[in-house]
Amino acid sequence: VMTTAKTYDIAVIPGDGIGKEIVPVAQQVMEKATEGVADFRYDDFDLGADRYLRDGAILPDDELERIKGNDAILLGAIGDPRVKAGVLERGLLLRMRFDLDQYVNLRPSKLYRGVTSPLADPGDIDFVVVREGTEGLYCGAGGAVRRGTPHEVATEVSINTAFGVERVVRYAFELAMKRRRHVTLVHKKNVLVNAGDMWQRIVDRVGEEYPQVTHDYQHVDAATIFLVTEPSRFDVIVTDNLFGDIITDEAGSVVGGVGYSASGCINASKEYPSMFEPIHGSAPDIAGQGIANPTAAVLSAAMLLRHLDLDEAAERIERAVESDIEANAGIDRSTQEVGRDILSRL
Amino acid sequence: VMTTAKTYDIAVIPGDGIGKEIVPVAQQVMEKATEGVADFRYDDFDLGADRYLRDGAILPDDELERIKGNDAILLGAIGDPRVKAGVLERGLLLRMRFDLDQYVNLRPSKLYRGVTSPLADPGDIDFVVVREGTEGLYCGAGGAVRRGTPHEVATEVSINTAFGVERVVRYAFELAMKRRRHVTLVHKKNVLVNAGDMWQRIVDRVGEEYPQVTHDYQHVDAATIFLVTEPSRFDVIVTDNLFGDIITDEAGSVVGGVGYSASGCINASKEYPSMFEPIHGSAPDIAGQGIANPTAAVLSAAMLLRHLDLDEAAERIERAVESDIEANAGIDRSTQEVGRDILSRL
Ligand SMILES: CC(C)[C@H](C(=O)O)[C@@H](O)C(=O)O
Ligand SMILES: CC(C)[C@H](C(=O)O)[C@@H](O)C(=O)O
Numbered sequence: 001v002m003t004t005a006k007t008y009d010i011a012v013i014p015g016d017g018i019g020k021e022i023v024p025v026a027q028q029v030m031e032k033a034t035e036g037v038a039d040f041r042y043d044d045f046d047l048g049a050d051r052y053l054r055d056g057a058i059l060p061d062d063e064l065e066r067i068k069g070n071d072a073i074l075l076g077a078i079g080d081p082r083v084k085a086g087v088l089e090r091g092l093l094l095r096m097r098f099d100l101d102q103y104v105n106l107r108p109s110k111l112y113r114g115v116t117s118p119l120a121d122p123g124d125i126d127f128v129v130v131r132e133g134t135e136g137l138y139c140g141a142g143g144a145v146r147r148g149t150p151h152e153v154a155t156e157v158s159i160n161t162a163f164g165v166e167r168v169v170r171y172a173f174e175l176a177m178k179r180r181r182h183v184t185l186v187h188k189k190n191v192l193v194n195a196g197d198m199w200q201r202i203v204d205r206v207g208e209e210y211p212q213v214t215h216d217y218q219h220v221d222a223a224t225i226f227l228v229t230e231p232s233r234f235d236v237i238v239t240d241n242l243f244g245d246i247i248t249d250e251a252g253s254v255v256g257g258v259g260y261s262a263s264g265c266i267n268a269s270k271e272y273p274s275m276f277e278p279i280h281g282s283a284p285d286i287a288g289q290g291i292a293n294p295t296a297a298v299l300s301a302a303m304l305l306r307h308l309d310l311d312e313a314a315e316r317i318e319r320a321v322e323s324d325i326e327a328n329a330g331i332d333r334s335t336q337e338v339g340r341d342i343l344s345r346l
Numbered sequence: 347v348m349t350t351a352k353t354y355d356i357a358v359i360p361g362d363g364i365g366k367e368i369v370p371v372a373q374q375v376m377e378k379a380t381e382g383v384a385d386f387r388y389d390d391f392d393l394g395a396d397r398y399l400r401d402g403a404i405l406p407d408d409e410l411e412r413i414k415g416n417d418a419i420l421l422g423a424i425g426d427p428r429v430k431a432g433v434l435e436r437g438l439l440l441r442m443r444f445d446l447d448q449y450v451n452l453r454p455s456k457l458y459r460g461v462t463s464p465l466a467d468p469g470d471i472d473f474v475v476v477r478e479g480t481e482g483l484y485c486g487a488g489g490a491v492r493r494g495t496p497h498e499v500a501t502e503v504s505i506n507t508a509f510g511v512e513r514v515v516r517y518a519f520e521l522a523m524k525r526r527r528h529v530t531l532v533h534k535k536n537v538l539v540n541a542g543d544m545w546q547r548i549v550d551r552v553g554e555e556y557p558q559v560t561h562d563y564q565h566v567d568a569a570t571i572f573l574v575t576e577p578s579r580f581d582v583i584v585t586d587n588l589f590g591d592i593i594t595d596e597a598g599s600v601v602g603g604v605g606y607s608a609s610g611c612i613n614a615s616k617e618y619p620s621m622f623e624p625i626h627g628s629a630p631d632i633a634g635q636g637i638a639n640p641t642a643a644v645l646s647a648a649m650l651l652r653h654l655d656l657d658e659a660a661e662r663i664e665r666a667v668e669s670d671i672e673a674n675a676g677i678d679r680s681t682q683e684v685g686r687d688i689l690s691r692l
Contacts, residue, residue: 085542118574142504152507156538161498162495190435195502197432198490225598228574242537246570247570252571253574
């Protein structure tokens with residue numbers, strides 16, 4: 001039999017905790033959804049807490065180079081209580097986002113039918129946060145003097161560039177064109193006047209090129225209110241790295257738990273591979289028990305396929321997940337059972 | 347008739363928008379609650395957008411000096427769409443918080459009986475956020491180069507000192523001793539490693555002096571989740587200036603709206619007057635209509651009285667407000683009607 005299947009190279013980084021349990025399920029689902037259309041050559045990376053505790057390596061340069069040779073990256077989760085906070089997050093996760101210039105951190109929030117939101121009256125929730133991924137307070141600038149003394153001073157510096165802001169704002173407006181055509185800038189421009197003013201000016205200027213897209217502004221503190229009282233008002237939110245981190249977790253809880261929230265760390269100019277990961281963490285409290293819900297990882301795999309222009313397979317996965325959630329949300333199932341149920345609906 | 351009433355000097359800054367409507371109600375309530383016990387000599391300040399647009403003044407040095415001569419400050423709200431974002435916030439509101447060294451920004455969140463929370467199953471919500479008020483990203487450090495060009499770079503700098511962190515952490519532990527004896531540090535120490543590490547070390551060290559108080563840690567993104575899924579878990583939260591701003595607005599929405607949320611900007615060492623203000627804004631959309639709810643301003647006045655050691659009057663106001671809310675929450679009332687109803691319950 002002749003096959004026209006195209007082969008893609010995928011870097012797989014299960015990472016820590018439940019990451020190791022949910023990533024294999026996501027792989028099974030993406031394989032089945034692309035049968036006859038795509039083949040995957042996996043490049044497995046042993047990165048995360050176990051590796052670090054074994055040999056001290058966080059992300060060796062040659063492994064980062066090997067990652068760059070792939071078409072996309074599938075990531076589980078990073079973070080482990082045995083390792084000091086920040087070591088793996090900055091050395092591994094953020095290093096990939098920064099060195100692979102993944103400037104669009106794409107985080108959809110959708111309340112699926114069948115899922116119980118913690119809100120009494122959630123309405124129709126379906127928005128996307130376009131979080132900047134390579135700047136802001138995440139750039140690692142800052143330091144401390146007189147550490148451990150009563151005279152210690154510690155700083156953190158947020159660096160924001162017109163180049164970096166404009167490309168992500170442009171992405172948000174393009175995305176809004178394919179959706180309900182509304183962009184909300186979230187920032188804190190009444191206090192962070194340097195960065196906030198620049199963000200607002202760039203949104204205003206880029207917005208002029210998209211006359212069909214309306215845009216407005218909300219302070220991040222006000223946005224956290226609306227996410228609870230009226231989340232259906234949002235279509236596309238564009239925001240900086242830290243505010244995006246905060247509001248996407250709140251958004252995840254509002255749509256019934258970060259267990260349903262996928263994300264893409266996207267290098268939209270395609271110079272480097274993009275990375276797809278659930279927005280939830282490594283959940284050390286339930287790791288190793290086979291009970292982690294792989295749904296967010298499966299949805300992340302669907303985003304990965306869409307990024308490789310395998311739209312049809314991505315949609316099949318999303319439909320299978322939606323129908324699985326509608327039928328089974330709230331029922332206790334093992335990781336394997338959820339995987340099996342999604343596979344059977346493909 | 348002899349009177350033993352003590353006289354207090356109160357600086358009154360109604361400010362912008364609904365601030366002008368709710369502050370007089372708060373004054374009426376605090377007067378009635380302290381009849382025979384305290385007299386107030388008000389020092390009225392015309393500060394805010396109207397003044398700025400009229401003569402360009404934001405907070406003249408001599409007026410700041412006059413403010414310092416008072417025992418406390420009652421503030422309405424600051425912010426007006428006619429003035430560029432940041433001008434009044436930084437020049438007036440934040441200047442007072444910083445120059446009067448109001449390092450404890452105290453923000454209780456309580457779900458009152460009778461109020462409908464947007465959460466389906468809110469539980470018992472009763473916690474206090476102790477927000478640092480004089481440091482962090484609010485200090486105004488930062489700048490921009492090549493403004494308005496494609497090469498613009500804008501920075502914001504968060505400055506954190508052991509001195510500043512320790513005093514607010516200590517306040518949080520003292521407060522926890524009078525409450526349910528649990529302190530949660532909220533930060534983002536896995537990314538903001540310099541500041542986050544310092545905060546954690548100081549919480550650990552101060553915590554040792556309070557063996558009866560337990561303490562734990564949450565990343566700010568995780569905290570926004572728990573505020574929606576399990577707000578009753580919190581007792582005292584201690585956090586930095588920006589994170590405190592964000593989570594107290596979310597907390598306000600979870601307890602049924604920032605309309606019930608008071609705050610104190612407290613100089614706990616009592617060198618300078620402390621300031622009491624609702625956490626809601628100037629609400630330009632409803633200003634001038636006489637429909638703003640003065641409850642948060644009234645509760646702020648109660649906090650002011652407690653700060654002046656007028657505990658009994660403070661409690662009377664809080665009880666009157668609680669019973670008013672329980673009887674009338676959800677009913678449309680004018681600003682005056684709410685004021686009258688609270689007065690009648692004193
Ligand atoms: C683990 C952490 C560094 C990360 C972030 O802050 O970006 C996570 O919270 C996320 O949202 O992906
Ligand atoms: C108006 C603004 C500067 C202020 C702040 O960010 O502190 C407000 O949001 C608040 O919470 O009191």
